[in-house]
Amino acid sequence: MIELHIEGMSCQHCVRAVTEAIGAVAGVNGPPExxxxxxxxxxxxxxxxxxxxxxxxxAGYQARPRD
Known part of the structure; x- marks a missing residue:
């Protein structure tokens, strides 16, 4: 399990955009939480x-590993 902190999300459209971006990466199993x-x-x-x-x-957002 990989955990990231994502900055810049403010609505469900943002969540969809990030979900699609993550889903396009090789090695991802299923939709992210x-x-x-x-x-x-x-x-x-x-x-x-x-x-x-x-x-x-x-996709226009900043991400980093969760602390």
């Missing part, structure tokens, strides 16, 4: 975290 209130995402699979962060950035 995204919590709009906390700005967190939990991603199942063995995807490269750097690839996930890059895909989220390409």
């Amino acid at each position: 995204i919590d709009l209130d906390t700005g967190s995402a939990r991603i199942a699979g063995n995807a490269d975290p750097a690839a996930l962060i890059a895909a989220i950035a390409a």
Whole structure:
């Protein structure tokens, strides 16, 4: 399980955009669990975290590993 903090999400449209970006990364197993209130995402699979962060950035949001 990979956990990321995502900045810039403010609505369900944002959640959909991030979900689609994450889903396009190789190694992701199923849709991510995204919590709009906390700005967190939990991603199942063995995807490269750097690839996930890059895909989220390409969608217009900032992501980093959760502390």
